[in-house]
Amino acid sequence: MILVTGGAGYVGSHCVRELVREGRDVVVFDNLSQGRRDAVLAQRFVEGDLLDSTALERVFAEHDIEAVLHFAGLICVGESMVQPERYYEQNVGGTINLLRQMRSSGVRQLVFSSSAAVYGDPRQVPIPEDHGKNPTSVYGRTKWIVEEILADCARGSGLRYVALRYFNAAGAASDGRLGETHRPETHLIPLVLAAAMDARREVRVFGTDYDTPDGTCIRDYVHVDDLSRAHAAALRALAAGSSGGAYNLGSMQGFSVREVIETCRRVTGRAIRVVDGPRRPGDPPSLVADSRLARRELDWVPEITSLDEIVRTAWAWAQAHGVG
Numbered sequence: 001m002i003l004v005t006g007g008a009g010y011v012g013s014h015c016v017r018e019l020v021r022e023g024r025d026v027v028v029f030d031n032l033s034q035g036r037r038d039a040v041l042a043q044r045f046v047e048g049d050l051l052d053s054t055a056l057e058r059v060f061a062e063h064d065i066e067a068v069l070h071f072a073g074l075i076c077v078g079e080s081m082v083q084p085e086r087y088y089e090q091n092v093g094g095t096i097n098l099l100r101q102m103r104s105s106g107v108r109q110l111v112f113s114s115s116a117a118v119y120g121d122p123r124q125v126p127i128p129e130d131h132g133k134n135p136t137s138v139y140g141r142t143k144w145i146v147e148e149i150l151a152d153c154a155r156g157s158g159l160r161y162v163a164l165r166y167f168n169a170a171g172a173a174s175d176g177r178l179g180e181t182h183r184p185e186t187h188l189i190p191l192v193l194a195a196a197m198d199a200r201r202e203v204r205v206f207g208t209d210y211d212t213p214d215g216t217c218i219r220d221y222v223h224v225d226d227l228s229r230a231h232a233a234a235l236r237a238l239a240a241g242s243s244g245g246a247y248n249l250g251s252m253q254g255f256s257v258r259e260v261i262e263t264c265r266r267v268t269g270r271a272i273r274v275v276d277g278p279r280r281p282g283d284p285p286s287l288v289a290d291s292r293l294a295r296r297e298l299d300w301v302p303e304i305t306s307l308d309e310i311v312r313t314a315w316a317w318a319q320a321h322g323v324g
């Protein structure tokens with residue numbers, strides 16, 4: 001059985017569905033601080049917090065767990081800067097609790113949700129995995145600290161792990177059953193779609209004077225269903241004996257904020273009010289993945305690479321369920 005922490009959240013819920021489709025037994029552990037119970041498309045769900053060691057111990061005692069997918073954590077970059085203790089406690093402390101429990105239960109395989117935020121302001125784009133790590137946010141630092149802890153556990157206690165560094169997760173399940181609902185929403189595509197639906201007055205563009213072709217930040221958008229396939233591939237690699245490592249998950253294409261807004265206008269056919277504003281501290285001009293290592297070693301290739309297609313799935317979800 002696969003334990004999925006944070007499996008009621010955005011990326012986790014899509015991955016759970018992929019595993020269930022593959023015929024795997026899954027138990028989801030989530031405190032529902034962000035996630036939704038109705039997004040859990042697995043048989044087993046345990047409501048619990050990673051910081052509650054007794055609850056975690058019970059999950060491991062009651063289920064025959066062979067591997068863990070670890071999504072649970074706090075994800076807002078801006079919030080992490082003003083609540084550092086909370087982010088370290090949840091993202092680092094919560095992971096240590098999980099690792100301790102895995103060790104005492106003899107569970108050795110882990111897939112961790114890391115992030116492009118570990119690189120900070122890159123010197124080289126597309127960014128390869130061995131690029132220096134210099135996170136510019138507390139959030140990014142929690143991800144990098146966890147990766148270093150995992151490397152220590154691999155050396156010292158026989159853990160086998162894969163850290164998947166997602167770039168910008170985006171889109172929704174093509175059948176409209178699952179999608180993105182963060183509270184508060186901080187991700188660009190749902191925010192633009194909220195403006196298209198008049199759920200927000202406008203979209204704010206943070207910085208128009210970057211050294212990029214149109215002056216706005218460039219990001220790499222990877223469809224959430226492609227992320228799910230990467231997790232399934234990582235589990236297969238671990239089961240086949242791989243000792244793991246870290247992989248970038250991105251489409252290897254960059255789109256500027258203005259290009260994303262234009263794509264949303266085209267896909268929705270709606271007017272979208274845009275207000276230009278100053279840069280946000282800590283936002284690198286361009287983050288684009290070099291994800292050839294995942295292609296080579298995990299046999300993972302993103303299948304949904306058109307931004308129009310990504311936005312179409314997000315728009316279908318937004319219209320049915322609301323957004324932003």
Ligand SMILES: NC(=O)c1ccc[n+]([C@@H]2O[C@H](COP(=O)([O-])OP(=O)(O)OC[C@H]3O[C@@H](n4cnc5c(N)ncnc54)[C@H](O)[C@@H]3O)[C@@H](O)[C@H]2O)c1
Pocket residue numbers: 005006007008009010011012029030031032033034035036048049050051070071072073074075090094113114115116165166167168169170182
């Ligand atoms: N969404 C992205 O673009 C993106 C990019 C890079 C990395 N990531 C990472 O991927 C993971 C999932 O991101 P997401 O967008 O699905 O976020 P999300 O907030 O939708 O999902 C996180 C889930 O974890 C649960 N959770 C949080 N703290 C918990 C705790 N202490 N105990 C138990 N459950 C807890 C929440 O209820 C939620 O369901 C996170 O670790 C995030 O840092 C996401």
